[in-house]
Amino acid sequence: MRLYSYFRSSASYRVRIALALKGLPYEYRAVHLLKEGGQQMQPDFRQLSPDALVPVLEDEGQALTQSLAIIEYLDETHPQPALLPAEPAERARVRALALTIACDIHPLNNLRVLKYLKNPLGIDQQGRDDWYRHWVESGLAAFERMLAGSPRTGQCCHGDQPTLADLCLVPQVYNARRLKADLDAMPTVVRIADHCAALPAFEAAHPDRQPDAE
Numbered sequence: 001m002r003l004y005s006y007f008r009s010s011a012s013y014r015v016r017i018a019l020a021l022k023g024l025p026y027e028y029r030a031v032h033l034l035k036e037g038g039q040q041m042q043p044d045f046r047q048l049s050p051d052a053l054v055p056v057l058e059d060e061g062q063a064l065t066q067s068l069a070i071i072e073y074l075d076e077t078h079p080q081p082a083l084l085p086a087e088p089a090e091r092a093r094v095r096a097l098a099l100t101i102a103c104d105i106h107p108l109n110n111l112r113v114l115k116y117l118k119n120p121l122g123i124d125q126q127g128r129d130d131w132y133r134h135w136v137e138s139g140l141a142a143f144e145r146m147l148a149g150s151p152r153t154g155q156c157c158h159g160d161q162p163t164l165a166d167l168c169l170v171p172q173v174y175n176a177r178r179l180k181a182d183l184d185a186m187p188t189v190v191r192i193a194d195h196c197a198a199l200p201a202f203e204a205a206h207p208d209r210q211p212d213a214e
C-alpha cells in the first residue's frame with residue numbers, strides 16, 4: 001500500500017491512525033501542500049486525486065480518495081480491530097460523530113478555503129484566524145454535546161476502544177490547538193482526544209513523526 005499524505009493534513013492523519021491501528025505497513029509519499037504552489041495541483045497527482053486533495057491510498061492498483069471512504073475500505077479488508085461497531089444504531093452514532101468533524105467542521109477550514117478568503121476576498125490574517133476558530137469552536141462544542149449527552153461515551157467517543165469517531169477527533173483537536181482555539185468549554189472532547197492521542201497507534205500517526213515533518 002502507498003499513502004499520499006502531508007504531515008499536517010488532518011484527513012491524512014485519520015488514515016495514518018487507521019493503518020497504524022490495523023498494523024498495516026505502507027510506503028509514505030509526501031505531497032507538500034504549500035511548496036511549488038501546492039504539489040497537490042501537479043498533473044501526476046491529479047491523475048490519482050481528481051479533486052487535488054490528500055490523502056490518497058493506492059492498493060492493489062486502485063487509487064482510493066476521501067479519508068472516510070479509505071478508512072471504511074481498510075475496515076472491510078482488514079476487519080481487526082474494528083473501527084465501526086457491529087450494531088446498526090451504534091454504527092450510525094459513530095458515523096454521525098465522524099461526519100460532524102469531516103463534513104461540518106473540516107471543510108470550512110481547509111487550505112483552499114482559507115486561501116480563497118485571502119484572495120480574492122481580501123480577508124486579512126486576523127480575519128482568517130477568527131473564521132478558523134469560530135468554526136472549529138462551534139463545531140467541537142456540538143461534538144461535546146453529542147459526547148456528554150450519551151451513556152455510550154467512554155474512554156473513547158464510543159465505548160473504550162477507538163472507532164472512526166476518534167480517528168476524526170484527534171487530528172481535529174491537534175489542528176484546533178495549533179490555531180489556539182479555546183477548548184475550555186469542552187472537557188469531554190479534550191479528555192477523549194488526549195486519551196486516544198497517547199495510544200501507540202495514534203502516536204505513530206502524529207504529524208511530528210512523519211517523514212515530511214518540518
Ligand SMILES: N[C@@H](CCC(=O)N[C@@H](CS)C(=O)NCC(=O)O)C(=O)O
Nearest residue numbers: 009010011053054066067110111112
Ligand atoms: N473530505 C476529504 C478532505 C481532504 C482534504 O481536504 N485534504 C486537505 C488536507 S487536510 C487538502 O488536501 N488540502 C489541499 C488544498 O486545500 O488545496 C477527505 O476526508 O479526504
